[in-house]
Every structure is written in structure tokens, then in C-alpha cells.
Amino acid sequence: MQAQVETTGQLERRVRIAIPRAQIETEVENRLKRIARTVKLHGFRPGKVPMKIVAQQYEGQVRQEVISEVGSQRINDTLRDQQIKIAGYPRIEPAADADNVDQLEFTAVFEVYPEVVIGNLADIKIERPVVQVTEQDVDNTIEVLRKQRATFAPVERAAQTGDQVDIDYLGKIAGEPFVGNEAKGFVVTLGQGRTLAEFDHAIVGMQPGESKTFDVTFPADYQGKEVAGKTASFEVKLNKVLEPKLPDVGAEFAKALGVEDGDVAKMRAEVRANIEREVEKRVDNKVKEQVMQALIAATPLSVPRALIDSETERLAQQMRQDMQTRGIQGADVALPPAFFEEQAQRRVALGLILAEVVKANNLKADPAQVRKQVEVYAESYEHPEQVVAWYYENPTRLAEVESLALEQNVVSWAMKQVQVEDKSTPFDAMMGINK
Numbered sequence: 001m002q003a004q005v006e007t008t009g010q011l012e013r014r015v016r017i018a019i020p021r022a023q024i025e026t027e028v029e030n031r032l033k034r035i036a037r038t039v040k041l042h043g044f045r046p047g048k049v050p051m052k053i054v055a056q057q058y059e060g061q062v063r064q065e066v067i068s069e070v071g072s073q074r075i076n077d078t079l080r081d082q083q084i085k086i087a088g089y090p091r092i093e094p095a096a097d098a099d100n101v102d103q104l105e106f107t108a109v110f111e112v113y114p115e116v117v118i119g120n121l122a123d124i125k126i127e128r129p130v131v132q133v134t135e136q137d138v139d140n141t142i143e144v145l146r147k148q149r150a151t152f153a154p155v156e157r158a159a160q161t162g163d164q165v166d167i168d169y170l171g172k173i174a175g176e177p178f179v180g181n182e183a184k185g186f187v188v189t190l191g192q193g194r195t196l197a198e199f200d201h202a203i204v205g206m207q208p209g210e211s212k213t214f215d216v217t218f219p220a221d222y223q224g225k226e227v228a229g230k231t232a233s234f235e236v237k238l239n240k241v242l243e244p245k246l247p248d249v250g251a252e253f254a255k256a257l258g259v260e261d262g263d264v265a266k267m268r269a270e271v272r273a274n275i276e277r278e279v280e281k282r283v284d285n286k287v288k289e290q291v292m293q294a295l296i297a298a299t300p301l302s303v304p305r306a307l308i309d310s311e312t313e314r315l316a317q318q319m320r321q322d323m324q325t326r327g328i329q330g331a332d333v334a335l336p337p338a339f340f341e342e343q344a345q346r347r348v349a350l351g352l353i354l355a356e357v358v359k360a361n362n363l364k365a366d367p368a369q370v371r372k373q374v375e376v377y378a379e380s381y382e383h384p385e386q387v388v389a390w391y392y393e394n395p396t397r398l399a400e401v402e403s404l405a406l407e408q409n410v411v412s413w414a415m416k417q418v419q420v421e422d423k424s425t426p427f428d429a430m431m432g433i434n435k
Contacts, residue, residue, distance in 0.1 A: 008109070011113075028063050071106065087110075087113050088306020091109045092108055094106050114303070116355075118356060118360065122419075124417075126415065128423065129283050129287075131279045131430045133275050137427045141271055142271060145271075146247055146253070152243065157207075158204075158205050159206050165188060165203060166242070167186050169182065170235045171233065178232070179227075185239065190203060190204060207238065209238065209239075212235075214233075215233050217232075249264065274380060282431070291411045295410075296349060296353065301349060303345055303348050308345050311345075312340045319335065358409070361413055
């Protein structure tokens, strides 16, 4: 008789499974016999250990393994027969009212995937940024590139924003030292954001050889928790002021940017092309963010707890690895699951919705589309053909591109369903440049 699946919640199900005890006993006995042929116990030759002793040593472990394996197989068979797709793993529990001496009875509690019905997108408005890249934008970008390649020379004048300074400093909070409170010969470029703006501003105007004492209040969200929100008193001595010297925009500068023949016009064209690629990428991301939010808003659904828990753990592990890579302290500290709960739930819900859109509309990522995407990634590298080969030599890397291509297909599909409004957007706003 087919096992009956009981609905116990919106997504939770329970099924009662019975396994003949004779089947369990037969399998336990067979496994113990196999163990007896090779087991090594003190005082006995291999293969000569009495079955009674083998059973005393291994029967409990073997019985649990058999029950688990046979039970899992029976559950899988039941779910397959009834075409039930479970989310996560079932929770196995002994049947509370089991009293059949001939059968081992237990229940499996599990979650099923929700039915996903994509909502109506017709009334949703999506703003698509329209950005014009001007020659001034190219000039400004080249100026940034010049500053990145600046050299510094000592000067005998007061420090200014943009200068590189060599300082000694000693900081204390309520008269007590703290981690990282002291340095000699510390070199920093003022206004670059490496140190707190309040610290930089206090140094501006100091002369070489001058000493100064001033207070700095650390932000409440400062990464160093022991000083966050507190005010420190710093004693600073300015040893040197070094003025930036920007390279001329000529052949040598063009060569430094990868233009082998030093052609400045060619360099400007490449800078413009790079800017336009970055703008296109940011516009696509802005549109994609809006589409994904629209899909979630239009398609409310219950998300299996098992999938949320799994995604929460994945996000936590990803953060730990990222912190370890960056050498950030605390990477080995377990972060509370609640920290990732909202993000995990959104990601799981979005994954289910995207899968349904792809399936319902047959939105496959064809090889030509994937190839084009890989070539777009490779364009910004000096040897694009090597980058393309790098992707294609590893199926995992290529699968990531295929996934992104599928997402782009979903965005293209959704943009035909929603109301699209093109919005003129300044270049600086698109790039997040504050002046």
C-alpha cells in the first residue's frame, strides 16, 4: 500500500514509513558476517573472531546504519512515486504510536518547494538611466589616472590636501593607549580617505617640523569596536611634506596605460571605451536591481525554512572566507544566523522565482550568448584571448557566466512586461563621483 503524505503546514509534510523488521535483521546479519571476515581484534586471527563477539562490538552501529539507509531509500521511493520534490533533508522521527512487532515504523517530516506563480508586471515602472559620455568626462578620468601615477617630491611649505606627509603620532583615549595608537614615520596622502577626514583636516596647514595636539572622534560604526564612538587626543609631529607631481599627458603616459606606440589619441579612445563599458555595466546593474525587486514584489511566496538555513550558512561561510582573505580580525568568530536571515530569505525567494521564469518562458543561455559575455569580460584586459581561454578551461567558471546570461535573459523578458521610462542621468551620478 502506498504511504500517505500528510500536510502539516503550508510547506511542511509528514509521511509514515514502515519497514519489515525481518528485512532489517537480515541486512544487519549480512553486514556483521562481512565484518567478521576481515575484522582484527586482540587475541584472534583475522577472520576467526566469533560472531557473538563481533555482534557485541559492532551490532549497534551496524543496525543504525541499516535503518538509516533502508529508511532513506524507502522515503526516496515514496517521494519519487508521488512526484514530491522536497526542500532540504527530511527529519526522521520514530512513530509515537508504533506497536507493530513485525515492522519498524517511523515518520519523515520535510518541506516541499512552494508553487511559484509569477505575478503581473504590467503596472510596474522601471527607470532606465541614459548616460552620455562627454569629452570632459574623458578628461576628468585621465586626470584621475594622472593622480594615481603621481610621484612625490619634498617641499618646504604648509601641508595641503593631496600632499603626502610623513608624521609621527601618539593617540590616547581618556589618557590610555589603544590598539594602533602610535606610529613613527607614518606616510599618508591627505584627503585620500586612508585616515579619518577629521585627522587629515587637522594636519592641513602644518609646517614641516611642527607639532600639534588635537582631538578626533571615531565614528560610531568604526571597524575598530574598542574605539568606535570615542574621542582620542593625538599628538602629531609633521616630519615631511611631499608635493604630488603629475605626469604629463604624452607618449610616456600613454605607454604606461598600455598603448604601446604612445599614441595619445589612441589612449583617449581606449579611455573612452573603458568608460562606456563601465557605464553600460552600471546601467545594466541598475535595471537588473529594479527588475529583481519587481519580481519579488509581484510574486509573494513562502520560502522553505531548510533552504533559508542552508543559504544562511553559505553566506556566513562566504563572509568568514572574505575576512580571512583580507586579514580582518574576527574571521574565526561565528556570526549569528539572524545577521544573514533577511538576505538569505531574499536570495532563496529570488532563486525560486528566476527558475520559474526561465522554465515557463524557455529562457535558455545559448553558447553564442555565453561566448559574447565572456568576450565582453575579456575586453578590458591586455590579452583578452587568454582571459577567454581561462574561462573555457574550467566548467565551473563557465557555469557562472551561463548563470549570469540566464539572469540577463530574465531581465530582457521582464523589460517587455513592465513600463520602461528612460531617465537622463549625469555621468558623475552614475559613477558615484562626488565633487
